[in-house]
Amino acid sequence: MCLTINLTLLRLWYCFKLFNLVIVSVAWSFQIWKKLLSFLTIFIQGKEEVADRKRLELSAGSCSDHIMLVNAFRRWEEVRVNYAMEDEFCWEYFMSKSTLKMIDNMKGQFCELLHDIGFIQSRSCKDEAANRNSDNHALIKAALCAGLYPNIAKVLPSPGFNKHTGRPKKPKIVAVPHGRVELHLKSVNAQETNFPSKWLLYHTKIKSSSVFLHDTSAIGPYPLLFFGGEISLLSDEGHETICIDKDIRFHAPFQTANLVKDLRKELDKLLESKIEKPGATEWSSSSTEGRIMKAITDLLSTRGGEEDDRDEETPPAERKKDQHYRHDRYQNWRN
Template structure:
């Protein structure tokens, strides 16, 4: 093998052998390559492809630590969806003569945008892809080798208007092993939204139709999507669309978010729920400037107003933006800058809310195209009700909070039924929270990267889970009764309250089913109507519920049953309890 490399030193050969065995990108090598281009090559912008935020941030730090790159002869522009919009626009501006532009980007710079003055491309060879693990019903994000199609696109970014060069940071053997294309999206994402489209278009059996695709998804992925839609009550057991499924299929969002929209309309908190749905469908409006991550996290926590909810944090941020905008463009810019918010993203969310209102008005759920219509927002100031509507949309994505007795990591530990111990994503306002009012969180996304993380989570009360979660059952245990949601979220309760909740839950389910079959706005003016009476009774219960804490449940109305006795969670790693 060594005879093939007789022209190179032993040091070079050893470096090459080690290079391709390491899954991590060698940022020091990229730094050295950038220095080589700057010192030895002609003028022209440099575009570096890296897989994600962590690598972009690290390379930016390496460059700015060098005296050479801190001079005004260089413009370094990190390009990522979490970066401020001003950074995104700077990439298109040609720098003055004698100034070299260095862009550090993800694969967004492959096809989504064209930077016409790029002459040199450095291809790190990796890309971050989201996959869906059907065995564990969880999304995963991993850094993987690019495909040949990716590599060709990256090469094509070099020299759009003059001859250019592309440096691929992998050897010929690795290049020969690359796949021709990325795995098709239909084979690596959840299929619920697609399944609903198949049913509303009357294309027959979901499995048979998807089996005709050029790259069909696995049978397991299809069956899991159908099961999830049945659990959501969007399909019946014969795979027919229910009334709810019909409306969800017509909404331009994934099914859980569609259900969130419908419940926001039915329960009179339309505007804040529209904001939440728009952000979950598109992206949240916060950006993170490099070097100011802690300050951005602090502003996000301030905007949460101790709601212990990422969803309500975005509602608060959006409302603040609307108020600032009314005071003039200067106030709007200052508000967005001070709170690390993207005005472009906020405007996009505003536009999406208008589209949601159009859809719901066309189907009869609301009487106005204005998301702020007073008739549809009689309960929009009720934070606890909005959290209950979030449960209605996101259930069964539920996690349990437990106090942590670890000396190394004080605070709380979080568990899901399927995975055991998980982590709240560091970007969440709940990531460093140590005191919660209740023991339950609902979340929008669960993803495995370095650990299993919960994204976009909100603390919710027992009544929210009981009324807007799954089926509830009552059991008598010796001297007390328990009430359970889907037989695994279990609370101790006085018998009278348990039976009252079950009766009200039955009335609510019946009412909601009728409203979905025959859409019409709730007449909040007529408090004597059955619709209004049932919903008002439930809202009153949710709003006035006592506040137990994680650390103590004595004397409270609702208590989670002992973990080993009723609430069944997969065992996690609790080794840190004794640290």
Template sequence: MLSNVSLFFNPFLLVLLLSHLLNSNLASLSFRKIVLATNIAESSITIDDVVYVIDCGKAKETSYDALNKLACLLPSWISKASAHQRRGRAGRVQPGVCYRLYPKVIHDAMLEYQLPEILRTPLQELCLHIKSLQLGTVGTFLAKALQPPDPLAVQNAIELLKTIGALDDAEELTPLGRHLCTLPVDPNIGKMLLMGAIFQCLNPALTIAAALAHRNPFVLPINSKEEADAAKRSFAGDSCSDHIALLKAFEGYRDAKRNGRERAYCWENFLSPVTLQMMDDMRNQFIDLLSDIGFVDKSRGASAYNQYNHDLEMVCAILCAGLYPNVVQCKKRGKRTAFYTKEVGKVDIHPASVNAGVHLFPLPYLVYSEKVKTTSIFIRDSTNISDYALLLFGGNLIPSKTGEGIEMLGGYLHFSAPKSVIDLIRKLRGELDKLLNRKVEEPGFDISVEGKGVVSAVVELLHSQNVRY
């Protein structure tokens, strides 16, 4: 068996090392290949003629901050097992050398293995399945794990499931929760799919859910960043929405595919054809799943579930229903807008977002897909929404302590209006909730017929949202 050697190396000599590798044996070799690889290459890629490996000892790893309820993507030291795998990329068919750009004392202090995923990710999907399997109290069951998660992370997951209506106050599954258990996606994405089917906005919900569950199809070439950003903004138009940009891009892809020019379309608009094809396949799978639980009747045809698929206000309301409680307040600060969330206060919009260059927004709130900490705390994939979308499709409406408005998210969001307006909104929301509860309990119930008046009132109210804040 061929051997490979590990050398703990001073990182300041990296330039000299590369120079040596490039210039050595030039008499016998016309060129030398250099492979730049991510940590994925540790175990999934083998190139026989690799002789040297340079290991920096770090990787960007996702972790979960339970206190601030956000995902963190920060550089961290790898484990000893990962370092061993990296060393193993060299010397497959001849002796090799691994240069480690960190002292041996750091290697000795590394964890033996990477932290398990249960300690690094949000737990709401896992908690939902624990309840569906009737395994008892979530916290008690997870405490028996070999490496139990932080109790605060478990509590955060339970609170989120209660907020979206998947669990009741006794931590038992609601009818909505039972439906969400059958959808193999994050509960928020599952709720978006159900709401899209209920409110005849299915195609947009399928497309956005597929992208959120899989991957964003937009690519960002290093040498064409400005052109790629401009292409994405052109899809968004005036909507101030990454999700609408995604939706328009996918619709364009399907049109191009029918004409046999999908490759050219993707190349011109900086889109990944592989990702878009995967999204197309996932959409079909979602339709099958929704059909299995009775929310979609395929015999009625697609048009029966897409009356509002081109109504951007309705699409944004469905986004709100699915992404809540991921809500950001937009507050004017001179000629610019500052953004605030309940958990961490001020945040920034991710540079890749179409909203990154927007200074003033027409509507007072954003909903977002993910909050992540890297160099700062960013929100990814955001959409500008109105008060009405939040009041009708967000969380429970709680009367304010002063009796002069409505509160949401434990008082973080406050809505003030004349008492007559507040009363009308509460009554409309009450009627809407009754329809939704009946639809969830009886999937065959046709909300577009028996609830036509309520849905029409909701749509009309959403269309009146274009008021500057």
């Protein structure tokens, strides 16, 4: 991933007011890319079952390794001012203090770079103005989608129960468009049987005994619509169907796709203007860019997950009425 692309993405994440938390995930990804870290270095090996439970605890039911990392880093930042508490926290959660500090240093370097070229107003990644949406997990995952697409896999439910454990069978995971894969054993999603969405975002794919996905997050279709590839429309057995790069499909009214296309164009123009003339995003409802950002943020926050994938279970007439209502809610940005 070249530096130019990363600067554009960082500008996007700053616009969405997620800067500190998404920067953590970016720094983490770069460390993997540079082979300075692997997934196991942050969680020290030994007592693996306990460590697995601690990772799940930190993921807070998000079905996301990225959110798990963000939560871990945030907890560490809270206790690091006290050496004893910091050591206790790292011991309890099987963390490497040196690795966390490396990520923190890299995060600081990103902030310095972006401040020096005028993309952000403060040298601090914790600047309140840049982090107003830092608790919005759906929006964080959507922002990560902008950086990781097209690394997408589909979740295919497996009916029935495992005869040895009595638990529901784990779903099959298919990388788009490459085929069957497995989730890395240390992922918080490795043993998940009930994903909230049909889609997974992943950082990298590595082949060993099988092809494993590393660092995954369940993600709904709306982030894919906003930050994925080319959108096309078709009819599938009478259902209005949206396709992204031909391989990703879901049922939704065509007007939803047209709304997203319009908002994507407006977001592209906004990013171009911010690159040409760096400055803070105006979030006031009286400004055009404020209305655009609020419409996108609201859409990704309320539709960024899971219920979209279950729309197929809703009676068509009821689903269509509900979807038209949702569409109308996000038209205010035009006014």
